[in-house]
Amino acid sequence: MTDLRKRNVLVVGGGAVGAIAALNLEVGGLVTVTAVLRSNFKIVNERGYDIESCDHGVLKAWKPGHVRNEIPDIAKESLPPYDYIVLTTKNIPDIGPRVEELVRPALDPLNTHTSIVLIQNGLNIEKPLLSTYPTTPILSGVSLIGSAEAQPGTIIQDDRDRLLIGAFQNPNIQTQASQASAKEFVKIYAAGGKTECVYSEDVLYDRWRKLVYNACLNPICAIIGLDTGRIRLADGAVEGLVKPAMREIVTAAKAKGVTLADDVVDFMIELDPLDIYLSPSMLADIRKGNFLEFENLLGEPLREGTEAGVPMPTLEVLYNLCKAVQWRTKEARGLVEIPKKRSAVVQ
Numbered sequence: 001m002t003d004l005r006k007r008n009v010l011v012v013g014g015g016a017v018g019a020i021a022a023l024n025l026e027v028g029g030l031v032t033v034t035a036v037l038r039s040n041f042k043i044v045n046e047r048g049y050d051i052e053s054c055d056h057g058v059l060k061a062w063k064p065g066h067v068r069n070e071i072p073d074i075a076k077e078s079l080p081p082y083d084y085i086v087l088t089t090k091n092i093p094d095i096g097p098r099v100e101e102l103v104r105p106a107l108d109p110l111n112t113h114t115s116i117v118l119i120q121n122g123l124n125i126e127k128p129l130l131s132t133y134p135t136t137p138i139l140s141g142v143s144l145i146g147s148a149e150a151q152p153g154t155i156i157q158d159d160r161d162r163l164l165i166g167a168f169q170n171p172n173i174q175t176q177a178s179q180a181s182a183k184e185f186v187k188i189y190a191a192g193g194k195t196e197c198v199y200s201e202d203v204l205y206d207r208w209r210k211l212v213y214n215a216c217l218n219p220i221c222a223i224i225g226l227d228t229g230r231i232r233l234a235d236g237a238v239e240g241l242v243k244p245a246m247r248e249i250v251t252a253a254k255a256k257g258v259t260l261a262d263d264v265v266d267f268m269i270e271l272d273p274l275d276i277y278l279s280p281s282m283l284a285d286i287r288k289g290n291f292l293e294f295e296n297l298l299g300e301p302l303r304e305g306t307e308a309g310v311p312m313p314t315l316e317v318l319y320n321l322c323k324a325v326q327w328r329t330k331e332a333r334g335l336v337e338i339p340k341k342r343s344a345v346v347q
């Protein structure tokens with residue numbers, strides 16, 4: 001950073017990842033955080049977060065600098081533009097709100113100042129933002145962190161926060177400018193020394209590599225209802241389901257020009273220590289009755305691989321299972337109408 005001004009960062013979504021991101025940014029001392037919360041707004045605004053973290057220890061009633069329950073409208077409130085808007089919501093375009101609409105009030109239509117940082121899983125998540133805000137630098141945040149919101153405002157982080165930050169390619173912006181913004185974000189995020197946040201040149205590689213985990217273990221654990229430790233112990237699950245799915249992602253990545261390491265499948269299966277019995281974020285969502293982030297984690301790599309001619313039978317089945325589960329949640333929330341059940345009694 002060439003100047004000493006504290007950076008203004010808007011963190012949108014203060015759940016498992018967002019709360020820890022806000023904490024990391026604040027402990028570094030280089031940032032003022034405004035966190036935009038939804039279901040946990042009231043409790044966090046009144047009492048703060050209770051956090052048990054392998055990186056930060058135990059914190060009671062910790063509160064980000066500013067807490068809000070909606071995205072600030074910078075024009076109406078005459079606020080200066082944020083330096084960074086960090087999105088840590090679940091990204092569920094099939095349900096909405098879509099991310100490009102979500103950030104609109106906090107972004108000047110001709111913005112060049114604010115960078116958007118997507119600390120979210122999945123592939124092609126930058127595309128709707130690049131087309132809606134062509135002059136805005138969009139940064140990729142690929143996070144390895146086992147974090148969960150056990151109840152509103154209570155965050156349990158079991159696995160260390162390791163975050164890769166890089167710039168998505170944007171034909172309208174000089175690559176160096178986006179890269180400089182990514183490097184500055186690394187600096188402010190890592191400043192507290194509690195986390196491993198590094199700059200990465202090759203965000204496409206990072207995203208395909210992470211998909212080996214997220215496109216496979218997330219839906220498999222969610223659908224079966226087992227955490228990653230138990231999936232590793234369950235009869236036949238790794239050989240019969242996890243490895244075939246992961247190999248399909250590796251082959252799709254290769255067809256798209258991304259060569260992953262030979263041992264990436266074993267590496268991802270063993271990524272979390274077995275005995276932390278980690279529940280991937282999609283399993284946490286299914287348990288809470290939330291919608292699933294399956295289009296970006298599974299649908300996009302499946303569509304890209306299939307278009308490139310890669311057979312992906314395991315992922316196709318997982319995708320269709322997730323789609324049906326999403327419909328189940330829509331029905332449970334009254335978002336679909338179905339024909340009335342016929343009476344068992346013949347009239």
Ligand SMILES: NC(=O)C1=CN([C@@H]2O[C@H](COP(=O)(O)OP(=O)(O)OC[C@H]3O[C@@H](n4cnc5c(N)ncnc54)[C@H](OP(=O)(O)O)[C@@H]3O)[C@@H](O)[C@H]2O)C=CC1
Binds near residue numbers: 038143
């Ligand atoms: N959990 C993990 O260990 C990891 C998660 N990820 C990725 O990080 C991203 C975030 O995941 P995670 O933190 O687990 O998700 P959570 O569900 O724990 O948190 C998301 C938060 O965003 C809030 N939110 C959603 N929409 C809005 C909105 N429109 N305005 C304000 N707040 C909103 C949610 O509120 P509400 O409760 O009302 O829905 C929730 O508090 C995902 O893309 C996930 O795949 C990546 C690595 C690890």
Ligand SMILES: CC(C)(CO)C(=O)C(=O)O
Binds near residue numbers: 159213218280
């Ligand atoms: C792999 C993991 C658990 C992060 O470490 C994740 O990305 C998720 O839960 O979605």
